[in-house]
Amino acid sequence: MTKRIAVLTSGGDCAGLNAAIRAVVLHANTIYGWEVIGIEDGTRGVMERPMRVHPLAPSNFDGHMLRRAGTMLGSVSTGDPFAFPSPHGPVDRSEEIVTGLKDLGIDGLIGIGGDGSMQILDKIMQRADLPFVGIPKTIDNDVFGTDTTIGFDTAVTVAVEALDRLHPTAQSHNRVMILEVMGRDAGHIATHAAVAGGADVCLIPEFRYSIDGVVEAIQSVGHHGRRFSLIVVAEATPKSDGTQAMRPRPGGGERYGGIGEWIGDELEKRIGADVRVTTLGHVQRGAEPNAADRVLASALGVHAVDLMAKGKTGRVAVWRNRGVGDVSIEDVVSNKRPVSADDIVVRTALGLGIYLGDVPLAHQP
Numbered sequence: 001m002t003k004r005i006a007v008l009t010s011g012g013d014c015a016g017l018n019a020a021i022r023a024v025v026l027h028a029n030t031i032y033g034w035e036v037i038g039i040e041d042g043t044r045g046v047m048e049r050p051m052r053v054h055p056l057a058p059s060n061f062d063g064h065m066l067r068r069a070g071t072m073l074g075s076v077s078t079g080d081p082f083a084f085p086s087p088h089g090p091v092d093r094s095e096e097i098v099t100g101l102k103d104l105g106i107d108g109l110i111g112i113g114g115d116g117s118m119q120i121l122d123k124i125m126q127r128a129d130l131p132f133v134g135i136p137k138t139i140d141n142d143v144f145g146t147d148t149t150i151g152f153d154t155a156v157t158v159a160v161e162a163l164d165r166l167h168p169t170a171q172s173h174n175r176v177m178i179l180e181v182m183g184r185d186a187g188h189i190a191t192h193a194a195v196a197g198g199a200d201v202c203l204i205p206e207f208r209y210s211i212d213g214v215v216e217a218i219q220s221v222g223h224h225g226r227r228f229s230l231i232v233v234a235e236a237t238p239k240s241d242g243t244q245a246m247r248p249r250p251g252g253g254e255r256y257g258g259i260g261e262w263i264g265d266e267l268e269k270r271i272g273a274d275v276r277v278t279t280l281g282h283v284q285r286g287a288e289p290n291a292a293d294r295v296l297a298s299a300l301g302v303h304a305v306d307l308m309a310k311g312k313t314g315r316v317a318v319w320r321n322r323g324v325g326d327v328s329i330e331d332v333v334s335n336k337r338p339v340s341a342d343d344i345v346v347r348t349a350l351g352l353g354i355y356l357g358d359v360p361l362a363h364q365p
């Protein structure tokens with residue numbers, strides 16, 4: 001009997017989501033002969049009635065989908081279904097999603113998401129008692145069990161392009177240029193961009209730093225005859241007193257933002273540096289996927305379908321040691337993946353003399 005599976009994208013969008021959806025549809029349909037249903041706007045598409053779902057066929061990908069940024073299915077990153085906002089306070093609407101998935105008559109779901117999405121999808125799929133395979137994506141690269149996530153490489157490329165443009169203007173005006181990058185609670189984008197973009201300082205939430213240390217790094221560059229410097233700072237890096245730079249949201253709550261400006265102000269106060277700050281923001285999410293992300297998305301999409309075909313479900317397809325593999329969804333949702341002191345990119349940054357703050361001594365070169 002023909003199998004029917006569904007696919008959705010969830011959490012913040014990133015480059016390579018359409019490439020992953022395409023790989024799932026091409027492999028499931030062409031190789032296994034399965035039907036594939038696309039669920040719109042993550043779990044929202046099966047929570048609402050009528051449900052917002054549509055069949056996906058290889059012909060949907062004859063155009064530019066492999067190359068296109070964003071997600072053709074739409075995504076969701078607000079409105080936790082277990083505490084969904086309502087005029088009477090948060091309500092649990094997960095049962096509507098469970099019923100919706102069952103009503104689709106599917107034999108399994110492939111969910112393309114980051115850490116937050118995997119947590120929500122895991123709980124929902126356990127209640128639905130349906131086979132699930134996850135595919136990790138996020139510009140933040142903070143998903144446990146995989147060397148890299150779909151969208152990370154492209155986001156780093158965007159950050160490096162920004163440094164490439166900041167470098168000549170920093171040089172022309174003898175300025176300190178600060179680039180604030182995304183990454184949520186992790187500094188992966190920052191460390192990779194700092195190494196690839198030739199930064200002098202890289203501040204991330206994982207390592208403590210001091211403004212004195214930053215000043216020293218800038219001055220030491222000056223002693224070597226260079227009168228400008230480049231600083232990369234990850235959005236969740238705290239101020240040096242440990243408090244977080246946050247921007248309030250009009251509807252309540254807050255989001256990361258402002259650490260670049262704060263560091264810039266400190267440097268102006270301390271050493272009178274001529275500082276300019278660039279906050280890169282969502283351009284890191286919107287780029288067309290580069291070749292590495294297209295390959296990764298395609299490999300994980302194909303592998304996820306193979307896992308489903310073998311009945312290896314409750315798993316997340318991952319990329320490790322230049323190959324595909326899988327880890328349990330429990331491992332993915334119960335572990336974090338911060339930048340570690342023995343990460344090769346951290347060791348490389350230290351080896352290049354980039355100031356990273358207090359990286360545990362045992363790991364200093």
Ligand SMILES: Nc1ncnc2c1ncn2[C@@H]1O[C@H](COP(=O)(O)OP(=O)(O)OP(=O)(O)O)[C@@H](O)[C@H]1O
Pocket residue numbers: 010011012013014042043044076077078079080081113114115116117118120137138139140184
């Ligand atoms: N199905 C969902 N419904 C509502 N909100 C969701 C859903 N899935 C994830 N989210 C929320 O989306 C936000 C995105 O954060 P989170 O980083 O955890 O998502 P993600 O899937 O890991 O993707 P990314 O890291 O790329 O943003 C979180 O607040 C998370 O709770």
Ligand SMILES: O=P(O)(O)OC[C@H]1O[C@](O)(CO)[C@@H](O)[C@@H]1O
Pocket residue numbers: 012077138139140182183184235256285
């Ligand atoms: O799109 P939003 O809700 O502003 O979320 C931004 C966050 O999402 C990400 O882009 C991806 O998780 C983070 O790097 C960033 O903190």
Ligand SMILES: [Mg+2]
Pocket residue numbers: 011114115116138140142184
């Ligand atoms: Mg996440």
